[in-house]
Amino acid sequence: MLRNIINRFKALIDKDENGKKKIEGTVVLMKKNVLDFNDFNASVLDDFHELLGQKVSFQLISAVNGDPANGSQGKLGRPAYLENWITTITSLTSGESAFKVTFDWDNEIGVPGAFLIKNNHHNKYRKDCVFFSNKTYLPSETPVPLLKLREKELVDLRGDGTGELQEWDRVYDYAYYNDLGDSDKNAKYARLVLGGSSEYPYPRRGRTGRPPTKTDPSSESKMKLLMSLNIYVPRDERFGHLKLSDFLAYALKSVGQFLKPELESLFDSTPNEFDSLQDVLKLYEGGIKLPEGAVKNIRDNIPAEMLKEVFPTDGEGLLKYPMPQVIKEDRSAWRTDEEFTREMLAGVNPVNIGRLKLDPKVYGDQNSTIAKEHIENNIDGLTIEEAIKKNLFILDHHDAFMPYLRRINSTSAKTYASRTLLFLKNDGALKPLVIELSLPHPKGDQFGAISKVYIPAEQGIEGSIWQLAKAYVAVNDSGYHQLISHWLYTHAVIEPFVIATNRQLSVLHPIYKLLHPHFHDTMNINAFARQILINGGGLLELTVFPAKYSMEMSSVVYKDWVFPEQALPADLIKRNAAKFKTSNFGMAVKDPNSPHGLRLVIEDYPYAVDGLEIWSAIKSWVKEYYAELQSCWKELREKGHGDKKDELWCPKMQTHEELVETCTIIIWIASALHAAVNFGQYPYAGYLPNRPTISRRFMPEVGTPEYEELKLVLDKDYLKTITAQLPTLIGISLIEILSRHSTDEVYLGQRDTPEWTFDTKPLEAFERFGKKLAEIEDRIMTMNNDNKWKNRVGPVKVPFTLLYPTSEEFHNSVFLSSFLTPYAMHNSFPLQ
Template identity: 65%
Template sequence: MLHLALQAIKTNKLFILDHHDTIMPYLRRINDNTTSKAYATRTILYLQNDDTLKPMAIELSLPHPDGDQLGAINKVYTPPPADHKEEGSLEEIIWQLAKAYVAVNDSGYHELISHFLHTHAVIEPFVIATNRQLSVVHPIFKLLHPHFRDTMNINALGRQVLINGGGLMEFTLYPAKYCMEFSSSLYKHWNFTEQALPQDLKKRGMAVPDPVSKHGLRLLIKDYPYAVDGLDIWSAIRNWVANYTSLYYKTDDAIRSDVELQTWWKELVEVGHADKRDEPWWPKMRNRDELIESCTTVIWIASALHAATNFGQYTYAGYMPNRPTISRRFMPEEGTLEFEEMRENPDRAFLRTITARLQTLLGISLIELLSTHSSDEFYLGQRDTAGWTAELEAAAAFERFGKALTEVEERIVERNGEENLRNRYGAVKIPYTLLFPTSEVGRTGKGIPNSITI
């Protein structure tokens, strides 16, 4: 058995969904001071021959009752064997509950970190510094301005009704009153350069450098829709940024001698992200490569990354048992009334464990709103002002960007038509369209707006 596990690790067949170390510091307070009863979790997944991931084991952890210095109390659950997997069996309901505890953690992490922190929150200093330090005729202002539209407005509204004390986030997610503290603590590990998609994929162990592969990366899971579509979008954005900035900065000296640009970057790093100002990973903004990579990353965060984390929320979480946000009691122990209830009526036991009715109603209403495109949306490759530039070469480069995105759309449609790519549909046959650049009005599960407007 050990030999097989080592072989799976060596051949990049094992993956981990790790919600242990990030949650454990808050778990005692969450379980003692809120109505949530949650675990820190680790999930081991095996990459099968059809490129789908199969969960093989789930570890549920609680703080040691005699103190954190004694570590954690862990229990591991595995899928029921084939002869005990019938619907309603005790082994199956225990496994379903174990997966629900993982989904609760993943829902909280998604909303508070992947969505709020890594898009809404971190982009705000870029909006402020750009408007404070770059004139409206500066080429970088013209490049980035469409990607900041309405972001400050929606963030201000969010602070009033969503992420405020006693707001909807605290009511519908398991960290409850610790939501913002949890999000803030994870900001300590934030790295701007790692939000570039290629760097993100490498950091998470989903890709390795490969100069002969497309985009210079080899995905360890070939059928990974977010990465495959995302790298096409990333490449289109980067080419557009490179073509545009090359019109105004012919040399690295032009970057260093641009006083507005240098003042903008200095404020962004030293004021906008002041507690990160001394991090060694910040680009120094001394050459064209740094400018191109930084602007590409900003546009990626404000457009495609936000689209991927936001507009599919209702599709995946609109049915609460598929994506619970709160667990209200621990895994039943043998010999208790809860265990007998789980044995006699597993559906009722499951529903009494996950998100309650009122929180479900409010939570689903919220993600339905968040997943809806407005009628005045402008999508990647579009501008809200026709005369945004008098430079014919800049306008031509932007037109090429739009055509490149149209080609990406065509490739996404083709990939979604390939039946062997099972991760693009899943068991319920919903195609992966979150990085399809354009969309109609409404809740479509596709479309990449220029900016964070919802």
């Protein structure tokens, strides 16, 4: 069975021997299903003879001549069918096949504006598919022969809101996050429904229409095969054949289905601890020996093409991982205070310096216990008042976690809410002043928090305590990064934009052309994540400390999500309003005399410096690409982010400036912001001691045996506190897969084909956009090589390339859609 999407179509007008005009074209088909192991090696040629038996037909549709008998819809040409198999096209990937097709052409067809595909290969395909040419039109400007086709296409894409959607459907519709749990399997896997309530609001996901569970009518049942990758997404949103998306999907499935059980079995009979940091290094320098039976099981069940992706081995059954960049040049630099603070500005989560407030009526007094005497001797001779004006910053992981600590700490996790106060030195680098660790009051939330403050130390037991304090901060930052900065703020919030755009904007709409490349793979990876990663008992719950409360916690944070504040300038300005007692400080202030209209308070803030360059380039490009967007935006406000429809969370799209800002934010989130919080995962967090995700015991107290142990072997106690071996290995496997790139990525400022539009002005503007990004690359390279900027490379000698726009030389680069892979323009075709 073939995928009903044609990936590429090229045509050339010619004449046959009788002088009749013909349009000769090339059609590239791809195998429908590549996401199950037992179908991995299947070829599109399995059905070769059936394909050539007039099972798939193509008809040109006129853009200039209507058919009165068909409501003035464009005249249809005679059916054409797949002909000879073409083997000379070098751009084909494995699983793709090219065929020749020849259309009859006459003056009644005139200028073709689309073609109609009928798939008679199976009776499942109830609706024909229309592909339009790469010419954009607003609804009022659409040629009359194409207008009804345009409207019908949108009606088909919206569906009727009923029934279970099948793999051949192309329906875009909304649903709550009611598919995370699996109470039919076991009550411990039950999870809250997110979305549809003021208590647990959430962005909408794509509807699948599966029936409810037997035990909870409000929740959607899981797929029969839990580890299957065939969860419904609209046909046009499925991963491309055998590109990196598929390899990632296979790899993640393999981790959950084969590697995880074998590791669990291994650690049932061996100690669950790393005894030293050298033991951790063996993961990269030597590997972990798996039992022979485990190795055989993995090899027997994972296709050979995927084996090296999920089971790096030298033939001896060793599980061995690539050396993370954070320890490649220096094995101990990650432990320094300078690197600890630098990663807040240029690490895997450089977006989180700010503060929110808890409601004191519910949670009591949450004011910090950090006092003047904790910091006054460590602020380089400044007074407290002088330091507050421009030199003090805070990494606040108090408010998001405090409401959940009581429940989290009732499990095997033992962690704190944290605040880290930082001081900006004259050389542009930050240093930590104090770390405050807080727990809920034992008498109840209304009594506030019990807090303790720790100050930097390098030697003795005080140095050991300080290293542990930094570990608790890193645990919080890791959890917040994965659940909020990464999943919620770049994956979950974008899916409603994908759905609304496809339901309300025709592929002919210029704004569809602008946004579509940045959406590709979003729905597919999100659906896959709900099945294996963020589901109850999934890989994410296993590897981060909020565990079963992870998604619920992200829902509470979503309450404060406001769309305009996701613009980078607005985000930086908002963080300038963060308050620590009476202070007012942050990351940027408005300054009309500065580039981009902002002045950064920390001049050497790599994420902000590079990000503002990228942001401005995107906005300039969008300004040159303006059209109407009212219906799409109305639906997005009222349905896609429906839990916020009564809030002032987004503009009403009534002015040109609002449209430009909105499209810029969408593109920024889906490309640059996601790149900044995703592709640094393995370089920094692939070495878990640097970015632990779980803490398993509280800070040792004076007089306890644990406190006395700190006088002897710090590393062992450090490792006993942070992530254990099993979640470490699963976590490393997970982020090593998710941090990869393919060799055929399409970068920001590029498109996969020069014929992505016929419109001259957008093409010219896009060329200017590409040149601007090339200039930004040069500046980034220059700054990374300038020792003046201490935060761009740091003690670990890892240059900041997460926002490097296009160069393939750097694996941490910005892609059109940084969710996983390059995109293909599925619903349009070029005519040559």
